[in-house]
Amino acid sequence: MASFTLTVNNKKRTFSAEPDTPLLWVLRDILGLTGTKYACGKGICGSCTVIVNGKSVRSCAMAIQYIGKDEVLTIEGLSEGADHPIQKAWIAADVPQCGYCQPGFIMSTFDLLSNNPEPSDEEINQALQGNICRCGTYTRIRKAIQIAITETEN
Amino acid sequence: MKNTLGRRNFIKLTASASGALVVGLHYQSCMPNKQKAENYGFVPLIQIDTDGWVTLIAKNPEIGQGVKTTLPMILAEELGADWEKVRVVQGDFDTSYEEQWAGGSYAVVLNWDLMRTAGARVRHALIAAASQQMEVPASELTTRKGDVVHEKTNRTIPFGELVVSASTITLPEEVDFRPTESYEIVGKICPQVDLEKMVSGTVPYCIDLHLPDMVYATVVKTPVHRGKVQSFDDTQTRSVAGVTNVIELDNSEYGGRLLDANSPNFVNGVAVLANSTWAAFRGAEKLEVVWDNTNSRQEASAGIFKKFHDQLAETSVERQDGNIEEAKKRAVSYVEHVYEVPFLAHVTMEPMNCTVHFRSDICEVWAPTQNPAALEAGLVKLFGLKPEQIKIHLPRIGGGFGRRFYVDYAMDAAILSKKMGKPVKLIWTREEDVKHDWYRPASVQKISAALDENGKVxxxxxxxxxxxxxTSLGRDGGPAGTEIDEYDFPAGFVPNLQFEYGHVLSDVPLGQWRAVGPTATAFAAHSFLNELAVFNKKDHIDYFMEFLGPPRMVPVVGEFKYDTGRLRAVVDKVRQNSGWDTPLQEGQGRGFAAHRQAGSFVAEVVTVEVGGNNQLKIIRVDAVVDCGLVVNPSGAEAQVEGAILEGLCAALYGEITIKDGATVQSNFHDYRWMRLNEIPEMHVEFIKNDLPPRGLGEPPLPPAAPALANAIYAATGKRIRKLPVGSQIQTG
Incomplete structure (x- = not known):
């Protein structure tokens, strides 16, 4: 066990963990932030996407020992009351079915729009093709991203 | 409209200590053909608080099909509640709720009259109470947005002020349903329950549960189907920091491979318990198990399919209309083709998991299950518990698709909790989830048609x-069970029709899948109809309409018949919407298929483009659906889009293969799922009518694969008779 300090959702969190523990399980089992989901454990489905130092990462495939003092943003840190423009767009488009993969899609979208406020369809495809939605909400995800782009412009 | 459930006293009104109006539902006594009503208690359904907030219990498991929103919408509509002041709470499992499961597109079908009747009766009680207070006849009162309204004098009383007096009202035998044209909730876009929580990561799925003193667990199951543990070495496992216990799971100690017909028991293996999920996963990786595979047939996919092909010659007759042999003799031409579909996994995004707290007096379970009754029955069977010692909570579920009809993972967790004497949260890795699924059955089908001089079948x-x-789920041995159903299309449309079934035994675990049977039979039938259209040099939709014949009631089995006018109408509409009769560019093609299931009618046109290097792209999908009245329009459209994408995705990539008795695939890298860049334009339209609402989760799925295969044929001249499309055409 080793001691780590991370800034998660703007709060300093100090905890003990095995150094090889993926960030996903630190968030879920140690810090109680269960909005970030386990689905493949190999970084191939995107359900565990969080933002580390401004970039989206697959938290299931990133050991805590390599993160150090970085800043982590999870779905819980996006807003207080589901009112981040991306979340509002997701609500307006009524995106989720089972909902399990949606935090990952929202965090991938957050990364995309933070770096590229007006992405083309091709850029949206590129940024989101690491995420899987098993229920097939993709059409509405695309619609929600368009709403978020328009809302952010205004 | 009058309510159609004439039985008395299935709703009970009481005032709670806080003054709220609590409505209990006696489900049994309002179900047709149920006799043992006295054994069942009242279960909560509606609560109206003095502040006017209405709490509705969602009784069925929510797997993403929207039932947690849709059933309460029906209740709220008849009640005249304000959807903005409705709180929906998931009900725990209770036998008294009856039909508390998710599957087969039946939730709305089975609950439509019940929810309306319950809502209407409570509305009646509120109106009766208001009638006394306002001193006007009840006939002049109605309810709207949480108030009882007297339109003549423009007076209103909020529900909250009526709850105490309403609880003393004697409910009438018969109440009127609200006229469809006055609906303010049903048929409208209502924000779905849990929406804000789902986009905030705060909705608790089962996998998110945390209990004090909880132990984390995972499993390593026998890779070879029907194998068991011979011995294991856990030295390395126990050296992983955090690992506390290693426990063998042997189903022979608990009744063997099956709990009951249709209820598979847990699969043999070894469980690793730890103080964190990660420690359990790491410990499991380091486990060294020697497996005993003496019960295995050591199958491989090629051998399984060879057996299926051979078995086409040795069958039982499942349906026989007229005389097929005589029709073949009379035929001017004869067409015959063979189709294959593979095993398919479910890969729900939330992997199999379950939390159990097995105490001396009660076994408390939090389970992502579509089938809580099977879970209860399993616990009764494994541990000799009485139903009253079992409490099953039903958190929101990260996908079902039929996988969670089986409760094997919950049995794992219960055994571990009992052995540990502590709450246990069990999480299967994705790899275990893919390798130990209850797969959509693979099959081989041969269809032969005898045609007359006009090309008519x-x-x-x-x-x-x-x-x-x-057979996989319960009846080992003889040719029990069949995957071709006497109701399957085109039963009822051809004078000489014969369905036959050839039965093969296999170790591969098989089970339900979204629209399971028709995913195979409709793929073959609608691909074959396209081949017949091509053979006769006719437009596919023209040929299909001729095949259906004029609008009429077609008898299918016994008393069951349906209106082909509804099927023709969705086909006409999809022809128009998809631009079926307009030319396409070089390399593009359109394919068509239609389907009837769970009382609903669906027609689909898939448009594809096959470019250079045989690169396949699905450009567009048009679907037209007649499911009767659409209760929840946003949810309904989502179900149609989701089912179609699932059908297309499975057709493109889905394939579980078997080698040396074990499943080959293990995760999303080798069991591929569609991603955003592959999604076609989707155009979904519903036929507007006031007919009783029918099922929607499954019916749009089966036509997707044949429509895709027919489109590929139209674009390239290449016929796909074997799924997945995979390497036959370059995909993705």
């Missing part, structure tokens, strides 16, 4: 051979 013989779900 006078004889249809369809033979399906496979290892069946039913």
């Amino acid at each position: 006078i004889g249809w013989q369809q033979i399906l051979a496979n290892a069946s779900r039913k």
Whole structure:
């Protein structure tokens, strides 16, 4: 066990963990932030996407020992009351079915729009093709991203 | 409209200590053909608080199909509640709720009259109470947005002020349903329950549960189906920091491979318990198990399919109309083709998991299950518990698709919790989830048609051979169970029709899947109809309409018949919406298929483009659906889009293969799922009518694969008779 300090959702969190523990399980089992989901454990489905130092990462495939003092943003840190423009767009488009993969899609979208406020369809495809939605909400995800782009412009 | 459930006293009104109006539902006594009503208690359904907030219990498991929103919408509509002041709470499992499961597109079908009747009766009580207070006849009162309204004098009383007096009202035998044209909730876009929580990561799925003193667990199951543990070395496992226990799971100690017909028991293996999920996963990786595979047939996919092909010649007749042999003799031409579909996994995004707290007096379970009754029955069988010692909570579920009809993972967790004497949260890795699924059965089908001089089908013989779900799930031995159903299309449309079934035994675990049977039979039937259209040099939709014949009631089985006018109408509409009769560019093609299931009618047109290097792209999908009245329009459209994408995705990539008795695939890298860049334009339209609402989760799925295969044929001239499309055409 080793001691780590991370800034998660703007709060300093100090905890003990095995150094090889993926960030996903630190968030879920140690810090109680269960909005970030386990689905493949190999970084191939995107359900565990969080933002580390401004970039989206697959938290299931990133050991805590390599993160150090970085800043982590999870779905819980996006807003207080589901009112981040991306979340509002997701609500307006009524995106989720089972909902399990949606935090990952929202965090991938957050990364995309933070770096590229007006992405083309091709850029949206590129940024989101690491995420899987098993229920097939993709059409509405695309619609929600368009709403978020328009809302952010205004 | 009058309510159609004439039985008395299935709703009970009481005032709670806080003054709220609590409505209990006696479900049994309002179900047709149920006699043992006295054994069942009242279960909560509606609560109206003095502040006017209405709490509705969602009784069925929510797997993403929207039932947690849709059933309460029906209740709220008849009640006249304000959807903005409705709180929906998931009900725990209770036998008294009846039909508390998710599957087969039946939730709305089975609950439509019940929810309306319950809502209407409570509305009546509120109106009766208001009638006394306002001193006006009840007939002049109605309810709207949480108030009882007297339109003549423009007076209103909020529900909250009526709850105490309403609880003393004697409910009438019969109440009127609200007229459809006055609906303010049903048929409207209502924000779905849990929406804000789902986009905030705060909705608790089962996998998110945390209990004090909880132990984390995972499992390593026998890779070879029907294998068991011979011995294991856990030295390395126990050296992983955090690992506390290693426990063998042997189903022979608990009744063997099956709990009951249709209820598979847990699969043999070894469980690793730890103080964190990660420690359990790491410990499991380091486990060294020697497996005993003496019970295995050591199957491989090629051998399984060879058996299926061979079995086409040795069958039982499942349906026989007219005389197929005589029709073949009379035929001017004869067409015959063979189709294959593979095993498919479910890969729900939330992997199998379950939390159990097995105490001395009660076994408390939090389970992502579509089938809590099977879970309860399993616990009764494994541990000799009485139903009253079992409490099952039903958190929101990260996908079902039929996988969670089986409760094997919950049995794992219960055994571990009992042995540990502590709450246990069990999480299967994705790899275990893919390797130990209850797969959609693979099958081989041969269809033969006898045609007259005009190309009309006078004889249809369809033979399906496979290892069946039913055998896999409960009846080892003889040719029990069948994967071709006497209701399957085109039963009722051809004078000489024969369905046959060839039964093969296999170790591969098989089970339900979204629209399971028709995913195979409709793929073959609608691909074959396209081949017949091509053979006759006719437009596919023209040929299909001729095949259906004029609008009429077509008898299918016994008393069951349906209106082909509704099927024709969705086909006409999809022809128009998809631009079926307009030319396409070089390399593009359109394919068509239609389907009837769970009382709903669906027609689909898939448009594809096959470019250079044989690169396949699905450009567009048009679907037209007649499911009767659409209760929840946003949810309904989502179900149609989701089912179609699932059908397309499975057709493109879905394939579980078997080698040396074990499943080859293990995760999303080798069991591929569609991603955003592959999604076609989707155009979904619903036929507007006031007919009783029918099922929607499954019916749009089966036509997707044949429509895709027919589109590929139209674009390239290449016929896909074997799924997945995979390497036959370059995909993705």
